[in-house]
Amino acid sequence: MKLGYAGMGIMGRGMAANLVRAGHDVTVWNRTTSRTDPLAAAGAKVAASPAELAAGCDITMVCVSDTPDVEEVALGDNGLSTGLGPGKLVVDHSTISASATRRLAAAVQEVGADWIDAPVSGGSEGAERGTLSIMAGGEAASLERARPYLEAYGTSITHVGPTGAGQMVKLVNQVLVVVNALAVSEALLLAQAGGLDLNATIEAVKGGGAGSWMLANRGPQVVARDWRPGFTIDLQQKDLRLVLEAADELAVPLPGTSLVFQLYRALQRRGLGGDGNHALAKALEELAGLEIGGA
Amino acid sequence: MKLGYAGMGIMGRGMAANLVRAGHDVTVWNRTTSRTDPLAAAGAKVAASPAELAAGCDITMVCVSDTPDVEEVALGDNGLSTGLGPGKLVVDHSTISASATRRLAAAVQEVGADWIDAPVSGGSEGAERGTLSIMAGGEAASLERARPYLEAYGTSITHVGPTGAGQMVKLVNQVLVVVNALAVSEALLLAQAGGLDLNATIEAVKGGGAGSWMLANRGPQVVARDWRPGFTIDLQQKDLRLVLEAADELAVPLPGTSLVFQLYRALQRRGLGGDGNHALAKALEELAGLEIGGA
């Protein structure tokens, strides 16, 4: 089975490397060509365009930034669709809108191919270590066809419903991520003001009802003031825009999520968009004039 | 070693039962006497007053509702302090204010006894199953003296600092609990509006960056509209009042926590204070006119 991967960004390159490492026949493509070099060095072939990629592969994975990027890669000049045909499959790991996803799936189905929307969570560490969670929408049979290869980088691969459901689940995932990050930020700010040993505090509570991935993994980073990203504020905001657009479309109030969006936006204005999403804590620090953790 | 337990409420009776089950010599007391019957049936002795309890025991545990209740049990007529003396120890599992805790500890230290503030998390299930997290403040040596007995109901027992630190860590814990509950509520509301299979959605995301105890344990309860409490909204609000008072005292902004307090308050007005804290979701449902889950 020949596998393609389009998009060698912070997430895509880790996933593609895991495919190579697992011994699969992998071809990669990226708009900025130099980004494919590490993969080529590891044994991947390089395609000159998405069309060439799709033409030469049975299953093509995609992970690019935003809805227009996926549309360009899939349907643009020399896009995937030019190279797709009956029996071929696209697995889109990008986080984009559910409605755009339904349009893209319909377009590739016209030429007999299929489309799985399969956004991931777990950040760049997850992509590198192969421990991503993958939430997939579309035909169950198509997902099953891809599953053996997705297992190269995903430890949890769940079929969550029809086309677009993967994207919607990802938005739900992002609501949880950022509001949990708000919880961690408020908790550590209170702990700091209350004179507690912050790491001891995290240890004491993380195993109980207060526990979360965000607390266990990002809490100690906040305490160490290590703002290196698993997932950047800029990317988080891109996803939160999709969340808030979906919430507007579906008419559901998300007051906590919406508050976090405002706080991240203020951090972006300060030039902190490249920090990890746990740097949400800095927004509360700015407000309070109080620094969490440190030496 | 003779152990006492004052307070046979939803939490205390589970903890005391675990002490008995572990084979310890246990005496219990409760203001409403009938509540001690199940413990007596299980083999515990019953004291007629906190004073008698403290006089007859080496270590006395306490778990009652609020600051004034602990003050009454400890320092009131026939209170623990009357029966305390050198070498005796009080371990207070109630969640009360850190400053009141410091006053109580000072009072019992005057008669040569010691005081550990040791609030817990894990809800009534945790108390019953003996899987509580215990966050303890005070002298490390006193905690070590109590630790073998606390292990009857606590799987995580952490010394977090001097007197009052246990209470402060508990407040930090509650911030995490309720803002994580907000995350779950907003996420499931969006999932419902987006037409997703809610249990599949929880399964797909709970293992990744979106994961939390609240999502894994209370998410499915919300979907099933099972509002039985691990921890009731009424008790949660009592703790949140302590959180917000501490935040006011320490001058830190907690916008998310504060929003949740408002939402729970509205639910209490509707007579839902006896529901579990995951019923926070109902506040968003009321706003949106949309019901999560169900048959």
Next chain:
Amino acid sequence: MKLGYAGMGIMGRGMAANLVRAGHDVTVWNRTTSRTDPLAAAGAKVAASPAELAAGCDITMVCVSDTPDVEEVALGDNGLSTGLGPGKLVVDHSTISASATRRLAAAVQEVGADWIDAPVSGGSEGAERGTLSIMAGGEAASLERARPYLEAYGTSITHVGPTGAGQMVKLVNQVLVVVNALAVSEALLLAQAGGLDLNATIEAVKGGGAGSWMLANRGPQVVARDWRPGFTIDLQQKDLRLVLEAADELAVPLPGTSLVFQLYRALQRRGLGGDGNHALAKALEELAGLEIGGA
């Protein structure tokens, strides 16, 4: 001077009627033709298209719903631009995005005409009574040319800056309107719960530091549960989307405005989008399970 008016909606028809009443030579146009009947009966001429309207008039006012509507009226087939030429002026009373406004102004300036963005506030009463506030962006000289006619329906006409500034001021206006509405909602909910005479309360405070147009004009309506719109929730939300997009683009946090957007969205889901913007109070009522005012 020949005046044109495109858009006979809830706002436009009142403004156009005031132009006729003031004795001006007025021609009107509306997509749904029947809406021009009352104006024709009052003495206005009726044009068959925006192009015909612009060709026959020196100054053409526009008031339609949203950015795409203005673009269609101005630049679509048989749009205003076809009939515009040197010396002609468009005054756009619609609330639309500032950046789209700059593109529209550039387009009409290419044919020698000019464009004033002149959104209004004051609601349908203001349009009918001729007491609108008009905030205008663009060339000061062009505004002065239009001013004598704008005075037929505007009591306050302010030049606020270059092209687009009128729209931006309108967004600022909407922030004030909706957060003031939140103030009124919370205040009356507290007053109701506190057992106060609501109208006496409004009377007691409206003349001091708590005073606002919203309190004085919509407060008594809330108390009487009269939800008839000056300005509907649906229109308010359209404007708030522009506000939140601008805030996102400019990276400023608007937590209060953003909260109100969520609350209005929930009311729209309940089918209350046609109520006046003071019905924001209902969102808090839903939460609290408490009704303000009434018999």
Next chain:
Amino acid sequence: MKLGYAGMGIMGRGMAANLVRAGHDVTVWNRTTSRTDPLAAAGAKVAASPAELAAGCDITMVCVSDTPDVEEVALGDNGLSTGLGPGKLVVDHSTISASATRRLAAAVQEVGADWIDAPVSGGSEGAERGTLSIMAGGEAASLERARPYLEAYGTSITHVGPTGAGQMVKLVNQVLVVVNALAVSEALLLAQAGGLDLNATIEAVKGGGAGSWMLANRGPQVVARDWRPGFTIDLQQKDLRLVLEAADELAVPLPGTSLVFQLYRALQRRGLGGDGNHALAKALEELAGLEIGGA
């Protein structure tokens, strides 16, 4: 008619000065005696204690900081109650809790005197210029007895209900004040980011549906970065604590008010508690890293 005034703080001294200026027979008292000097210089007598003040006067006004201060002045050693008797009247201009007010009124009624709760709004300017709004609770006949004297400093004197109603109306007033201040802060932040002329913006919108006392009076101060208080953040927070306690007691959600409380608290932590309540704008500035107005 002999008038007494207890409390020569920022509000009380202005009110008392207006009584003297109106030609009334005025005696004053203050805990820190030197504060009575300007009033003595203006012609007022000075009492040695609240008891002496009440004994020598028919009507005694009070304006001190908080509930415990009023309780001390009224019921403490040498308090007003010692000097009160049949036919005498206390008018309390302090902002304190409604329930404490009911207890105080009952206490003075036992000796045949009466109590009017009469908190004010309008700030220190209003006290100096005699343009306060007074919201009074208690017996209408008692208020009528005091009215001719209150007119020395109040332009709006409204009987709003039984004992305690004045205090409750004042809390409602404070909700309006602070949420209107949030409106002004968000509006000016957006205006600043949008490149508008801020004073022109205020002029353009203040006469319409966006208008408020806060915008007209404090908006230009924010633009000029003039943070001198009409009413300080510290005093505002004291009142907001009463508001939030009442809201908790009455179980009504006040999300906007609660957000403002958090923002003010953060400003207090930064040492800005002496700034005027319009300095709420600084909290949003801190978040956004963007300064409103200035040279």
